[in-house]
Amino acid sequence: MTAPIHTKRLDQLDLHNTLKARAAAMQRPENHLKRLLAEPDRFEYFSANGGGLFFDYxxxxxxxxxxxxLVSLDGRLGLRERFARMCDGAKLNVTENRAVLHTATREFGNVSIQVDGRDVMPEIRDVREQIRIFSERIHQGELRSAGGRPFTDVVVIGIGGSYLGTEFVSTALAAFADKKIRLHYLANVDIHNFGAVARAIDPQSTLWVVISKSYTTAETSANTHLAEEFMLDNGIEPARHMVTVTAKGSPGDDPDRPVLRTFHMFDYIGGRYSVTSAVGGVPLSLYLGYDRFEAFLxxxxxxxxxxxTATPEENLPLLAALISVWNTTxxxxxxxxxxxxxxxxxxLAPHVQQLNMESNGKAVDTQGKMLPEPAGVVxxxxxxxxxxxxxxxxxxQGKAFPIDFIGVRQPQYTQYTVRSKGVTHHQELWANLLAQARALAEGQDNPDRARxxxxxxxxxxxxxxDLGPINVGxxxxxxxxxxxxxxFIWGINSFDQFGVELGKKxxxxxxxxxxxxxxxxDHRFAGIDPISEDYLEMLFE
Known part of the structure; x- marks a missing residue:
């Protein structure tokens, strides 16, 4: 039998009260950061290398x-154990009874990951290979527009997790985009988004990539319908200029509604965790080339x-999570x-904003019990x-908030070395990064209170x-x-998002x-609240 998954949460441990006391002690003057930073070997003790990155806390x-x-919470709450079980296919999304396998989309080892008695890796490998072949055919000119022209523009139609992660990666790696393809995003149902995209593209050489698991998301459906009408108005057959990324059997995977190509996404991969699946794979491979997408994976x-696998003391994301919970709770x-x-x-921030706030902005634990206070951070x-x-x-000087500063040793553009005030642009950037971290920690005494x-x-x-594909991955x-x-630490389900669905209803x-x-x-608005009725009347004035 499979061992039960840990269900304890932080506030149920005896250590919770100890950490409260430590937080109170941290308010004492002797624990001001400028004094803590004077401790010998602090930098060595409070930093770690791992996974190709360096983390200084x-x-x-x-x-x-x-x-x-904080590190002892790994054993007390089974944190790395839970992470490993997630990667192995355990159904940690307990409210929807689903596995959580975004990590499987970048698995290249000869492994088997079972979900409901079925190995999911063959279909993941198949989709990656389909993406490779499709993107290479586009780049080699084998697949062309209905008019026989090479595709020069790709428009991603999708909202939330269907584009935010991809937009982060495509922006981060734009310096490597050498496939003569421009990438655009049509996410918002606001007509200004469509109008801006329509002005920027050449309709005759544009490929539209519709990304929706259910193919019923209101904003994506509206934009897809408008894109189809836009193509027809320009004398283009939509089936020759459209690709779908969707679940098997969805309306976007319907043989009676043919498209140029369909790529499958799966219910064990949530939208905000999906950029390494076909959701990101199709547009990023078209924009950057499949080889760079694979390096990112x-x-x-x-x-x-x-x-x-890294020990808690050297595990960068675990340490960062422990610190985040310490700062928040x-x-x-x-x-x-x-x-x-x-x-x-x-x-990056807009992507992590959705990733983290949609995942962890919760009021109940995995057992459906109310938390003593809601989890999550803005x-x-x-x-x-x-x-x-x-x-x-x-x-x-205002209300304080912790900051993740991110630095890059080697910029993407190394050919510009002109100096201003004795330093290059990249050196100026580093001076500012280090200065801000130091100034925030140490502060400055001044009899003028404004200063x-x-x-x-x-x-x-x-x-x-550097900012190459591997490091962005x-x-x-x-x-x-x-x-x-x-x-895991807060004891919540980071893989559902019912709060998003309420507004949709x-x-x-x-x-x-x-x-x-x-x-x-002549229809009179009825059955809704009076304030909304007044606003709807304004819409039709």
Whole structure:
């Protein structure tokens, strides 16, 4: 028999009260970060290498005893055990009775992963091979538009997890996009999104990639219908210019509605965890080439292996998750900043925002019991140095929030070495990264209170050697594993999103009323709240 999965959560442990006491002690003046940072060997003790990345958490509000207590949660809560069982196909999505196997999409070993008595790896390998062949045929000119022209534009139609991760990766790796294909995203049902895309593309050489597991998401369905009408208006047969990424048997996988190609996605991969599946694989392989997409997958796989097997003291995503929970549950920080000092990572924060907040913004545990307080943290961010001229006034003097600073040793463009004030652009960037982390931690005394900074504001630095496909894959998997570990610690299910579905149900009723008015100008709105009725009347004025 399979051993039961751990169901305990952090607040049910005796250690919970110990950590509360340690958090109270951390408020004492002697535990201000500027004093903690003066400890010998702090940088060595509070940093770790793993999975191809370097993680420095010396500027977090932690002492060695607290770190030991946090690390002990691995054994007390079976954290790495749960992660391993997730990777092996255990049904950790308990509310939907599903396995959680985004890690399988970047598995290249000769392994078998069983779900309901069936090995899922053959179909995953098949889809990867289908993506490779399809993208290469496009690049080699074997597959062309209806008019015989090479495809020059790809439009991704999809919302949420159907595009955010892909947009992060395509933005991060745009410097490697040499396939003469432009990539666009049509996510929002706002007509301005469609209008902007329509102006940017050449309809005669555009391939539309519709990404939807169920093929019933309202926004994606509306945009798909509009795209089809747009093609017909331009004399284009949609079936010759459309690809679908969807579940087997969905309306997007219907032989009676032929498309150029269909790629399958599976119910054991959630949308926000899906960028290494066909969801990201199809557009990224078209944009970057399959070889670069595979290198990205292999980087993610390396971080998966690290997250699964590294000791707690050296396990980067586990350490980051423990620190995040410490900051949120015990020190009371409700926000988390992600500030990459690398412009190509501009879309990292929006991706992690969905990944983490949709996963861990929960009020009940895996047993359906209410938590003593809701889990999760608000994620936001912007690349440095832009962020410094945007919201860092608040970061230094307003309500504090922990920050993940991300640095890159080698930029994507090395040919520009002109110096300003004695340093190159990349060196200037590093000076600012290190300065912000130091200034936030240490603060500044000044008799002029407007120029006084308390400091004691925590941050970590995550360091990448470069921004190639492998490291972008490692970075993606780091944040995925961190999110999963946070959920394990809080005792919640990080793999459902019923809060998203509630708003959709309400929208369904309002949409029905609008449709009735469209058909009958005399229709009176009824059966909805009075405020919404007033707003709908405005829509038709």
């Amino acid at each position: 010396a500027r977090q509000r932690l002492d060695q005893e607290t770190v030991k207590d 292999r980087g993610a796989a390396e971080m998966d292996a690290h997250a699964r 015990y020190l009371g920080y409700g926000q988390q900043g992600i500030i990459p000092y690398a412009s190509p990572l501009a879309k 994620i936001f961010g912007e690349p440095g140095t832009n962020a410094q001229h945007s919201f860092f006034q608040l970061a230094h 006084h900074f308390d400091g004691n504001r925590p941050s970590s630095i995550l360091l990448l050697d 490692r970075l993606l998997a780091f944040y995925e594993a961190r999110t999963v570990y946070e959920g 309400v929208a369904d009723s309002l949409r029905a009323q609008i449709a009735l008015r469209n058909d009958d100008p």
